[in-house]
Amino acid sequence: MSHHAVTTERSADAHRVAISYVLNGGPVSCEVDARTLLVHHLREERNLTGTHVGCDTSQCGACAVHVDGRAVKSCTVLAAQVHGCEVTTIEGVRGEGPDGLHPVQEALRRKHGLQCGFCTPGVVMTALNLLETDEPLTTAQVQHGLTGNICRCTGYQNIVDALVELSAAGPESVDE
C-alpha cells in the first residue's frame, strides 16, 4: 500500500490529500485529511458503518477490511494510503445464498458464531482471507488465524467450527 501514498497528490490545503480508489466495486475520488484513518473515512465520510472501531490500538480486528484483497485493520491505515487500491468492506461482501449471504456468513449463522454482532464484520473479512487455501484448515490454524480478532461473546468455538467446516467442504464452497 505504501507505494501508492508516494503518488498521492497534495491538494492546496497541505493537510488535505486527494485520493482515488475503488470501494466495493465502485470508483471513489475525494479529498481526505492527511491524518484521517481509513476506518474513520469509511464510517464518517462514506457512511459505511458496518466497519467498527473496537479498540484504538489495532488489537481487536472489528475494523478489518480488504485492501487489494488482503484483510487489514483499517484503524492502522491512513485513508490516503488506499489511493489506487481496491477496498472491500463488509457492505461489499455478497453471496448467492438465500438471503444474498456469502457462504462464510451463512456458516457463521448456522453455527451461531455471533451474538452481539459487533466483531462479526471484522471476523467475516478475516475469515475470507483465511479460507483462501486449497488445503482444509485445522482447528488450530483457524484459531491462530483469528488471533487478531477479539470476540467477547462467543468464546470463539462456534466461529472456529463454522470456518473449519466450511474449509473442509473445499475451496469451491467458499468462493462466490
Place this chain on the structure above:
Amino acid sequence: MSSTTAPAQPVTSRQYVGESVPRREDFRFLTGTGKFTEDIKLTGLVYASVVRSTLAHADIVSINTDAARAQPGVVAVFTAADFGDDEVGTIPTDWTLPIMDGIPARYPLARETVKYVGEGVAVVVAETRAQADDAIHFVDVEYVERPAVVDTEGAAREGAPLVHEHYERNTSYLWHLGTGDWEAVAAAADHVIDVRLVNQRVHASSLEARVSLADYQVGTGTLTLYLGTQNVHVVRRNLSIAIGIPENRIRVVTPAVGGAFGSKLCLYPEDVIVSAVSRRLGRPVRWAETRAEHFTGTSGGRDHVEYVSLAADDQGKILALKVTTYANLGAYVSGMGAGIPVVAGMVFPGVYDIAVADVDIHGVFTNTSTTETYRGAGRPEAAYLIERAVDELAAKTGIDRVELRRRNFIQPHQFPYSNATGMTYDSGDYERALDKALDMVGWDALLAEQEAARTQGRIVGLGLSVYTEFCGFGDAFQLQLVGFDRATWEQSVITVTRTGSVIVQVGIDAAGQGHETSIAQIVATELGLDIDDVEVLQGDTDIVHFGTGTFNSRSMSSAGTSAALAARKIMAKATRLAAHLLDADVDDLVYQDGVFTVGPDGGRQLSFEDVAVEAWRGVDLPEGMEPTLKEMAVFDPPAFTSPFGVHVAAVEVDPDTGAITIDRYIAVDDCGNLINPQLVDGQIHGGVAQGIGQALYEGLSWDEDGQPTAASFMQYAVPRAHQLPRLETGHTVTPSPVNPLGVKGVGESGAIGSQPAVVNAVMDAVRRLGVDNLDMPLTPAKVWTALQEAAK
C-alpha cells in the same frame, strides 16, 4: 405432538420452545447493517470529548478553558461550574444498603475534587470528533494532589487517607449475614481450614465501548438519548432525576448493543453530560468512548479480598463457614455496585448444607474507578470462594474432593432450601449434574492418566466446581428490605394487527442474547402461529413504556414469562370471539396451526387472522367484549430461580514457562427448561470464556499512586481464539418451580462455574509440588515464580 386439545392451551405442530431456532438478529450483523449507537448520524451533530483527571486524588484549583475554546471547530467547552444545580445534578444509584450513611455525591463532571484517574472534569464540543479530541489537550487544569488509596484492605484500616472527607472512614458499610455461633462450632470441630483469596478486578470489556447520543428538541422540550444500555427505563428515570426533565419528556432508545455483560446497566456521567450539553446547544451531541476511557471509566467487576474458613467434623461434614470480605466499591457508588458484595455473601455456602455461617462484608471506597455488575455479579465471587475452600478442606482432611462434596450437598428433597446466609434456592439436583459431568470427562480414567503423566515429570491437574447461583431478581419485598431501588417485575404487551400479525413489546434490552428470537419462540408457541408472524420490540421507552431491563439472567424467567402470560390472555379472548363467530361453545373448539375448528372432525373453521379482523372491526363481538386483540401481562417473580451446574477442567502447566494449557473442559449446567438450546450453549460458551479469562489472563490494577496499569487490550488480556479450550457442554433439566416456563436463566452460569474449576485444577497440579495458594489471574510469570519458590 397430538392433534387436539382445549383451546386455552393450543397444541400445534409449530412448537418452537425447546428448538434451536436460528436467530433472526443475525442477518443484519453478518451484513454490517446492524445499527449501533455510533452508527446513528443526526443533522447538526456535534461531538463531545471529555477532559479527564490524570491524578487519583486531587483538589481542583482552577480550570482554564480559554485556549481550548479558540481551537478550530470548537463549539463550546463546559466544566461543572458552567451548569446550575437544576441543569446537572448528582447521578442516582439503584442500590443503597440501609446501613449506609447515604452515598457520596457524584457529579457527572467533578466539582472541587477528583477521586480517580479518568474522572471527567470538562467537556469539549466540536464540529468533528478529531477537533474535539485535539482541543481537550488545551484545557488547563491545575490540581493540588492529595494522598490516594487504592488497596482495598489498606483503605479499610484506621488512618488510611480518606476518599471522602465527610465520612470518617473509607468503609461505607459493614454488612453481616449468617446464623449460628461460628466460634463455638469451630472450637469443637475436627478440622478448620483458612484461606485468603483475592478475586481481582476484571472488566467486562464489551467490544463496543460506551456511546451516548443526546438529541434535545428545543421546540418541544423533549430529549432523546440513544445509548447502548441494558435498561432503558432505569436510564430514563435516573436521567430525569439528574437533569430535571420529567420522565414523560425523555425517550431513551437502545439500538444494537455490542456486548454489555453488566457494564452497561447504570446511568453513567457521560450520559448526563451529553444530555445537558444538547439541551444547552440545541444540537445533537455524541460522545464515543475510547478503549482507554473504557478501561479507566466504565465500571469493572469483582475486586474482593476474602478470608474464608471452614469447620468440619472428622467425616468431612462442613459444620460452619466464616467469611470476611473487603469489597472495593471504587471512588463512588455506581448503580447496583453497593449491593453486589452482599449478593455474593448470600450464596457463599454454595451447594452445601452448612448450618452455621458468619459473614462480614466491608464495602470500601478507594481512589479507583467504580465497581458494578459484571457477568455473575457476586455469584462468581461466591462460587470461587466456597469451591476453593472445599478443595482446601479435601487437601487437609485427605477425603476425596468428589466424595467430600457429595457428603455435603443439599439434597433434592430439601428444596426450597434456605441457606445460612438468607437465600432460598428454588430447586436443584447436584448429584445428577455431578455424575453427568464426571461421566462426560471420564474422571477416574483421567485421574489415572494424570498420575502416569506425573511419573514422567509433567505437571498436570484436574479440578471441578459445583455451583449454584440465583437469577430472575425477585421477590420485590425481600429486595426492598436490603435497599434495592428498582422493581422486579417484567411486562409484555401483545398486539395482534388487523392482518393477524403479532407485535410483542417487552421491557428488556438485548445485547446479543437473541431475545428477538427466543421471545418470539415463546409467543409463537403460545399462539400457535408461525414464528415469522411475531415481531419482538424492545429497547425504546416510547415503544415499551415500562420495563425492568436485562440483568441477573432474568430475561427468559421474567420477560419470557410475561410474554407467555400476555399471549395466553390473547388466546383466551381470541377463543371466546371465535366461539361467538362460529356460533359454538368455547369447549367445542379445537385450535391448531392458527385455525379454530368446531369439533375434532373438521367442522366450521376460522383462522386466527379471521378472528383478528373481527376483533379489529368490532362489529360482531360477544356481549361486553371490547374491540382489538391487545393484552398486557406483568410477571413479578415470587422468588429467585437457582441455576446450578458442575464444571470440570483438566490442565497442564509448562514447568519451564509456567504457562497453563486447559486440555479438557466440561460444563454441565442446569438452567431449567431450555427455550433455545443453541442460544443456551452460546451463553455458556461466552460465560466460560470470560471466566477462563479471569482465571488465567485478565486483571485491572492500579499502582500505589492510583495510576491504572491497563488501559488497552495490549495490557488487559481478554482471551483470543487460540487461548481457550474446546468446551464440552451438557445439561440436566430441573425445571424452576417459580415461573410457569420452568426456566432458570443461563446468561451468567458459565462465568460462575469456570473460575473455580480452572484454578482448582491448577492447584491440584501444583499443590503437590508445594505451592499453597495462587491468586488469579494465573499468568505464566506468577505460576513459574510460585513453582520456583516452592522448589527452594
